[in-house]
Amino acid sequence: MVNLTIDGKKITVKKNATIYEAAQEAGIHIPVLCYAKKLLPYGACRVCLVEVEQMKGRLIPSCTTPVTEGMVVTTTSDEIQKVRKTVLEFLLVNHVVDCPVCDKGGECDLQDLTYEFEVVKNRFEGVKFDLPKDEVNPLIERNMNRCVLCGKCVRVCDEIVAYGSYSFINRGFETKIATAFDRGLNCEFCGQCVSMCPVGAILPRPFKFKARPWQLKEVDSVCGYCGNGCTVTLGVKDNKVETIRFNDKTGVNDGNLCIRGRFGYSYVNSEERLQKPLLRKDGALVEVSWNEALEAVVAGFNGAKNAGGVGILSGARLTNEEFHLLKKLAGTLGSTNLDHSGGECYKGLTEGLQETLGLTASTGTFPQVEECDVILSIRSDFYETHPVFGMVINQAVKRNEAQLIVVADKKGKFGTLPHAATLLAKPGLEVNILNAMAAVLIEEGLAVTEGVENLDALKASLAEYAVDKVAAESGVAAEALRKAARQLAAAKKSAILLAYGLPYSANSKELGIAAANLSILSGNAGREGSGLYLCGEKANSQGAIDLQVLPGQGGLGAQAMLAAAGEGKLGALYVIGEDPLTSYPDRAKVEAALAKAKFVVVQDLFLSPTAEQADVVLPAVSFAEKDGTFTNAERRIQRVRPGVTRPGEARSDAEIFTALGALFGSTLSYTGPAAIFADLAQAVPGYAGIDFTAIGAQGVVWGGEQLAPTRKKVVPVAGGKPVTSAFQLVTGSALYHSGTMSTRAKGPLAVIPEPYLELGREDAAALKVAEGDLLKLKGNGVELQLKAKIGNRLPKGVVFAPYHFASAGINRLYRGEAAVSVEVSK
Amino acid sequence: MSNAAEQVEQEEIDLTGANQVIDKYLDMHGALMPVLQEIQEVYGYVPEPCVHLVAERLNVYSSQIYGVLTFYAQFHLEPRGKYIVRVCMGTACHVKGAGRIGDTLKDRLGVGHAETTEDLKFTAEYVACIGACGMAPVIMVNDATYGSMTVNKMNEVIDKYVKMD
Numbered sequence: 003m004v005n006l007t008i009d010g011k012k013i014t015v016k017k018n019a020t021i022y023e024a025a026q027e028a029g030i031h032i033p034v035l036c037y038a039k040k041l042l043p044y045g046a047c048r049v050c051l052v053e054v055e056q057m058k059g060r061l062i063p064s065c066t067t068p069v070t071e072g073m074v075v076t077t078t079s080d081e082i083q084k085v086r087k088t089v090l091e092f093l094l095v096n097h098v099v100d101c102p103v104c105d106k107g108g109e110c111d112l113q114d115l116t117y118e119f120e121v122v123k124n125r126f127e128g129v130k131f132d133l134p135k136d137e138v139n140p141l142i143e144r145n146m147n148r149c150v151l152c153g154k155c156v157r158v159c160d161e162i163v164a165y166g167s168y169s170f171i172n173r174g175f176e177t178k179i180a181t182a183f184d185r186g187l188n189c190e191f192c193g194q195c196v197s198m199c200p201v202g203a204i205l206p207r208p209f210k211f212k213a214r215p216w217q218l219k220e221v222d223s224v225c226g227y228c229g230n231g232c233t234v235t236l237g238v239k240d241n242k243v244e245t246i247r248f249n250d251k252t253g254v255n256d257g258n259l260c261i262r263g264r265f266g267y268s269y270v271n272s273e274e275r276l277q278k279p280l281l282r283k284d285g286a287l288v289e290v291s292w293n294e295a296l297e298a299v300v301a302g303f304n305g306a307k308n309a310g311g312v313g314i315l316s317g318a319r320l321t322n323e324e325f326h327l328l329k330k331l332a333g334t335l336g337s338t339n340l341d342h343s344g345g346e347c348y349k350g351l352t353e354g355l356q357e358t359l360g361l362t363a364s365t366g367t368f369p370q371v372e373e374c375d376v377i378l379s380i381r382s383d384f385y386e387t388h389p390v391f392g393m394v395i396n397q398a399v400k401r402n403e404a405q406l407i408v409v410a411d412k413k414g415k416f417g418t419l420p421h422a423a424t425l426l427a428k429p430g431l432e433v434n435i436l437n438a439m440a441a442v443l444i445e446e447g448l449a450v451t452e453g454v455e456n457l458d459a460l461k462a463s464l465a466e467y468a469v470d471k472v473a474a475e476s477g478v479a480a481e482a483l484r485k486a487a488r489q490l491a492a493a494k495k496s497a498i499l500l501a502y503g504l505p506y507s508a509n510s511k512e513l514g515i516a517a518a519n520l521s522i523l524s525g526n527a528g529r530e531g532s533g534l535y536l537c538g539e540k541a542n543s544q545g546a547i548d549l550q551v552l553p554g555q556g557g558l559g560a561q562a563m564l565a566a567a568g569e570g571k572l573g574a575l576y577v578i579g580e581d582p583l584t585s586y587p588d589r590a591k592v593e594a595a596l597a598k599a600k601f602v603v604v605q606d607l608f609l610s611p612t613a614e615q616a617d618v619v620l621p622a623v624s625f626a627e628k629d630g631t632f633t634n635a636e637r638r639i640q641r642v643r644p645g646v647t648r649p650g651e652a653r654s655d656a657e658i659f660t661a662l663g664a665l666f667g668s669t670l671s672y673t674g675p676a677a678i679f680a681d682l683a684q685a686v687p688g689y690a691g692i693d694f695t696a697i698g699a700q701g702v703v704w705g706g707e708q709l710a711p712t713r714k715k716v717v718p719v720a721g722g723k724p725v726t727s728a729f730q731l732v733t734g735s736a737l738y739h740s741g742t743m744s745t746r747a748k749g750p751l752a753v754i755p756e757p758y759l760e761l762g763r764e765d766a767a768a769l770k771v772a773e774g775d776l777l778k779l780k781g782n783g784v785e786l787q788l789k790a791k792i793g794n795r796l797p798k799g800v801v802f803a804p805y806h807f808a809s810a811g812i813n814r815l816y817r818g819e820a821a822v823s824v825e826v827s828k
Numbered sequence: 829m830s831n832a833a834e835q836v837e838q839e840e841i842d843l844t845g846a847n848q849v850i851d852k853y854l855d856m857h858g859a860l861m862p863v864l865q866e867i868q869e870v871y872g873y874v875p876e877p878c879v880h881l882v883a884e885r886l887n888v889y890s891s892q893i894y895g896v897l898t899f900y901a902q903f904h905l906e907p908r909g910k911y912i913v914r915v916c917m918g919t920a921c922h923v924k925g926a927g928r929i930g931d932t933l934k935d936r937l938g939v940g941h942a943e944t945t946e947d948l949k950f951t952a953e954y955v956a957c958i959g960a961c962g963m964a965p966v967i968m969v970n971d972a973t974y975g976s977m978t979v980n981k982m983n984e985v986i987d988k989y990v991k992m993d
């Protein structure tokens with residue numbers, strides 16, 4: 003700790019604090035422009051100059067100067083104020099005065115400072131810039147005439163996003179911020195630069211002319227897309243979500259968001275939202291009253307009782323409270339056929355982890371990963387499924403020099419980070435690789451074996467996965483495998499990351515177990531600061547697992563339900579917040595299920611392709627209209643708050659479940675989220691003792707920062723066989739989308755409007771295809787046509803298609819395999 | 829596929845030379861400047877595809893490389909002519925009529941500062957003092973210096989180079 007005096011006030015701060023941070027802690031205001039809490043100190047704008055007695059003779063930038071013992075700082079004096087005012091006058095020489103139309107007006111740092119320092123006239127005069135605006139992309143407008151060259155956009159895009167869109171170009175007076183070759187922006191569109199820019203130089207285009215900042219009502223909530231669980235602050239006007247605003251005071255994301263969180267909110271305001279229940283009459287869906295719709299559901303479910311019962315398939319974006327009510331409703335209906343999101347894809351979590359470590363959740367929290375010295379990321383798409391967690395990893399690597407090992411079938415951004423090694427394997431062989439690493443640990447005597455059950459069985463099974471053998475079949479160098487295993491074993495704190503989701507249903511249980519084996523053998527399991535991170539795809543995937551939205555005794559899982567329905571063995575299918583026809587593997591199976599089930603109810607926001615097939619469609623509400631909690635992939639329970647009111651007669655899932663329950667004789671009444679939470683906290687281990695009203699800005703991590711494994715049992719798992727065809731298709735998430743919901747949101751859709759087939763340059767050259775050409779994709783007896791997207795990520799012979807789009811029919815071809823053997827031609 | 833930004837057609841060039849340059853420096857830390865300089869020696873300028881290649885192979889952002897290329901006057905992002913005609917616009921030359929010399933060049937070749945003729949034969953550049961003020965106004969064509977220029981003399985010099993290959 004260091005003692006110093008600021009403006010006569012004696013204060014003590016931590017050793018590496020800057021003067022600015024020290025002042026802030028003491029409640030002393032120093033103006034800043036280029037400073038940002040989450041970026042490294044930079045010192046470009048000079049607005050924060052202060053006087054330090056020990057460094058007399060010049061003014062010192064407080065945002066970059068570390069405190070020293072006994073320092074005496076003065077933050078305001080006539081001279082300092084004069085210099086600050088001059089700094090502003092200089093900035094205003096170049097800066098256009100177009101505040102009246104600037105969307106930043108009212109929350110612009112330059113405007114605020116100009117006001118604070120009463121700059122009413124300028125002693126300097128100069129040529130104003132007249133640079134063209136960048137309006138090429140639909141999301142981010144850049145007007146460099148307003149830029150004050152603070153470099154925050156450059157820094158955030160490099161330090162945190164690791165994309166590196168911007169740079170300072172030219173020099174002297176001509177200096178400006180630009181992309182390579184000074185073109186329009188074409189990037190991840192995460193909008194971090196938008197939120198960092200202190201002036202109106204970088205602005206969100208969808209927000210243009212929607213509201214003045216002070217007219218917006220701010221509501222803190224949680225992003226409805228992925229399991230990262232970023233907190234968002236909705237900017238609401240006239241009952242519409244008009245923007246997502248920067249907020250680094252809540253949650254664990256430091257105000258960082260990805261394109262989906264920042265620009266993917268418009269579906270909430272969509273005209274296409276379902277507003278009234280629909281009932282199939284004479285073959286067509288027609289609007290009816292809630293009473294009529296619910297009566298039809300009751301009749302349908304009653305009719306199903308003796309015809310195989312009801313199968314309930316839930317999405318993973320319901321709140322915990324809603325999952326709890328759904329469980330109760332299933333009980334009332336007497337159905338144990340309950341599952342969520344693809345069922346198969348969470349087997350790793352729900353069965354694999356239970357078997358090995360005795361738990362079904364991540365063992366650590368995201369901020370811990372920043373302190374890890376070795377990080378093993380399984381699948382390069384990790385930063386695409388959970389982009390903001392990806393940013394945490396960037397920082398661990400770039401700031402704290404963590405070693406990053408990526409096991410993947412395509413190259414990704416992770417691989418370009420310093421100290422990163424990508425073990426680029428043929429698709430579907432991740433388990434083999436993890437097994438080989440386990441084999442190295444044992445062979446070289448690096449494995450932690452004390453108190454580990456079942457070791458001999460594992461050892462015996464690993465004979466199959468000798469490093470050289472796995473190297474030969476996977477294409478990863480044997481030495482790289484050995485090195486990775488040794489790094490993991492030598493780590494003081496390590497993180498093993500694994501993402502789960504609908505497009506990853508193949509081998510999911512095996513993968514979970516293989517990762518857990520490695521966690522145990524490398525000493526990762528149970529060690530302070532280390533963790534195994536199991537990240538579910540959707541906003542409340544973890545909640546669904548915690549609340550056991552899973553098949554009960556003798557009940558069917560998602561895939562089994564669909565199979566049973568397809569054989570006419572399930573009386574009714576109740577699909578909630580999910581569009582299986584679009585997103586589940588093997589569309590033919592889903593089609594058969596929907597056609598053969600005697601009665602189908604779909605509860606959703608939109609008339610999805612699945613809903614179009616239903617007998618009854620119940621209009622539900624979005625995350626922005628709900629009150630309750632989500633649990634993210636690090637077990638953090640966070641408050642979801644309603645920012646807008648529901649469209650038409652739509653009802654929350656909670657209300658629908660209670661109403662239905664009542665019709666079936668349940669006495670449960672919905673008295674709001676707090677009461678339901680209190681009820682569920684008694685039923686769910688780990689949630690006990692958590693008080694809904696006490697969930698603060700950072701949420702509550704159930705089980706604590708570190709969740710201790712209850713056992714350590716290694717289990718042999720079989721790896722995959724390499725697919726030998728010339729082309730292999732893998733499917734998955736595209737960074738810009740999440741599930742099928744984002745395809746209803748204008749922002750993500752503007753960037754990636756349609757399905758595509760991605761291939762590497764080498765294959766593109768061999769096939770003589772150019773970007774955007776139509777390609778034929780044949781496999782599993784199905785032929786599709788998709789536009790080509792050419793890039794550097796994919797190795798020869800591997801093609802990739804995102805699974806989000808209904809029209810693509812990827813799931814006609816993809817039936818849940820780790821990799822589909824396909825033919826690709828022009 | 830992303831329709832979020834303009835699609836940019838890239839020129840087709842043979843990257844063998846650039847790859848060779850990068851190979852040499854691959855293991856050297858902070859090799860960006862020499863790599864760019866040598867690439868410019870090979871191609872006469874730094875073609876865009878080379879920038880992206882360097883970005884990928886040296887793991888530097890393209891935007892950063894572009895920042896470097898636009899910061900230093902020594903780098904050229906466009907193909908340059910066989911003959912670089914530098915017209916000095918320094919004070920001494922200016923006083924002695926460098927303006928007219930520049931105009932003559934423009935009239936004859938149709939190119940102004942930092943522009944190159946379509947046949948890639950000439951690039952015009954207006955530069956600051958070349959350090960031969962005694963002979964003002966001065967021009968240089970590649971390494972050859974011509975002093976005490978007049979409009980007539982300028983025409984002669986241009987004629988001479990037009991005839992050369």
Ligand code: SF4
Binds near residue numbers: 187190192195
């Ligand atoms: S939107 Fe994100 S990726 Fe794009 S330039 Fe801004 S910070 Fe970088």
Ligand code: SF4
Binds near residue numbers: 148149179199
């Ligand atoms: S665009 Fe904004 S963030 Fe970037 S340097 Fe200019 S003022 Fe700073």
Ligand code: SF4
Binds near residue numbers: 226258264391
């Ligand atoms: S989609 Fe995921 S990573 Fe992106 S903002 Fe939402 S929660 Fe965060």
Ligand code: FES
Binds near residue numbers: 036047
């Ligand atoms: S805030 Fe300190 S120099 Fe900009």
Ligand code: FES
Binds near residue numbers: 960
């Ligand atoms: S001014 Fe032209 S050579 Fe010096």
